[in-house]
Amino acid sequence: MLRGPTGTWRTETSSGEAVRAFIPAPLPPVPPLQLDDMLQSNVDDALLALGRLDSVALLLPDTRLFLYTYVRKEAVLSSQIEGTQSSLSDLLTFEADESPGVPLDDVTEVSNYVAALEWGMAEIRRGFPISGRLLRGIHGRLLSSGRGADKLPGDFRHSQNWIGGTRPGNAAFVPPPPAEVAPCISALERFIHDDPVRTSPVLKAALAHVQFETIHPFLDGNGRVGRLLITILLCAEGVLKDPMLYLSLYFKEHRAEYYAHLTAVRETGDWEAWIGFFANGVRETAGAALHTAQRLVGQFARDREQVLAVGRTANSLLRVFDALRERPIATASTLAERSAVTLPTVNRMLAQLQALGIVAELTGKKRDRLFSYAEYVRILSEGTSPL
Known part of the structure; x- marks a missing residue:
């Protein structure tokens, strides 16, 4: 459904030139989402896939073994989208206190992602709500060292940022002016906590991710925090007990389509097309994670037989x-x-x-x-x- 722009454009002056910054309207979308039978089926299938993934604990002898490495795989993938060249082996080698064989900033950035996720999950488990404060805490750990350590870790930006181009004046997209960041995040926080309406978890994660990326509240690290938000939100909603779902591989493999959907939501209000893309990603990614867990169980069993023999x-x-x-x-x-x-x-x-x-x-x-x-x-x- 094409609603028109999902926010307002405001002309601001940045570095001496006029800039059109975009301020997103609060969620939920207006007019309300229109889920036809096919789209509703996709969303339902995504939720079922999450349920199957959540039951992986029944499959694995120790879920921690899977989570330890799988979380690190997500950290590698999410950081690769931002331009790092580290591999999973690089990260595991780095954590073993050996020379990683890649630029130190790359592997430090990935290691920080793991720390940010683990901190965020610990806060959610002790009852801390998803909020601007939680997002700032995650961001502070994400940029605690390496590249981005000088980009206000743990603090919303105080200056204008942009996406694409060399400056705001020739950028592909300019997020809200810095004075609008805190109000936009507060509105997003209210939506996440079902104000003004209750929203189902898969739809909430889909809408909240786009809104966060549109606000782009930090000077650096927005993409990584936005991807972390998806998994942490699903855990906070009780859909997942552990952070088992990661969409970075799906976004990596469909980068052009992903960015096209973000643009379409902002410019035409086509939330439904984005939700279909997102639901497909959740279903595919959850299924792949479950399949990986099954393969690992089989591998462990075969190797254990060799050991016992x-x-x-x-x-x-x-x-x-x-x-x-x-x-x-x-x-x-x-x-x-x-x-x-x-x-x-x-x-x-x-x-x-x-x-x-x-x-x-x-x-x-x-x-x-x-x-x-x-x-x-x-x-x-x-x-x-x-x-």
């Missing part, structure tokens, strides 16, 4: 193997600490795991070696090649 060293070997499931890229000393097995024994067990084809050594060195649970990392790394 080795005979008298199986107990120590199993403990090292289990430690690798928790940290799929690690040093021998880290694995010794996590498995409560002596370092010499760990080194012997790693040699056996290499002989079984389960573990790969990454450095080619004789000292300070780094080991990878190769197939686990390969499965999780699918789709994470830099743009």
Whole structure:
């Protein structure tokens, strides 16, 4: 449905030139959303897919094993959209306190994303509501170091930003003037908390994401915070117990369509087309995450059978193997600490795991070696090649 612009254009002066900034109208859309049978079915299917994904805990022996690496996969993908070149292996290697082999700012940026998500989820679980304060806290951790550390981490912007172009005057899109940021975020906060109307979780996440991206309240990091908002909102709404849904791969693979929908919403009010795109992304992404979890369960079971078949060293070997499931890229000393097995024994067990084809050594060195649970990392790394 084409409603016309979903906000107002205001001419402002920025750096001595006239600029047309866009101020979005508060949600929900006016006139109200028109969901035909097909679109409503897409939204319903997305919700069902989220329910199946939420039941992944029944499938995995320990959901934390999946979440640890899957959260990091999302961090890599979301940061890649913003231009970083880090891979999942780079991040896991960095966290193992080894040289990441990529520009330090890239891998630091990805690591900060993990910290921001974990902090945000901890706040939601202790009952803190989604709010401007929560978003600022997430942003502060996201930009705490590396690139963007000088872009007001944890604070809304005090100057005009823009998207595309070299300055506001030739930009593809200019978000609200800085004085309008706080009121726009307050209105978004009210909508998220069902004022003035109750909105179902999938629709709420879809609408809130576009609104946040349109407000663009920070000098840097808006895309990453906006993508985090989707998952945190679905968890806050009780649709997901854990942050298992990440749309960055879907947005990465459909970048042109994604940006076209954001523009269409602002200029023509076509919320329905965006909702269809978003619902398809939720359904596809949730299904892919569930499939990945199933593949990992099968891989763990096959590798565990190999470990148990080795005979008298199986107990120590199993403990090292289990430690690798928790940290799929690690040093021998880290694995010794996590498995409560002596370092010499760990080194012997790693040699056996290499002989079984389960573990790969990454450095080619004789000292300070780094080991990878190769197939686990390969499965999780699918789709994470830099743009």
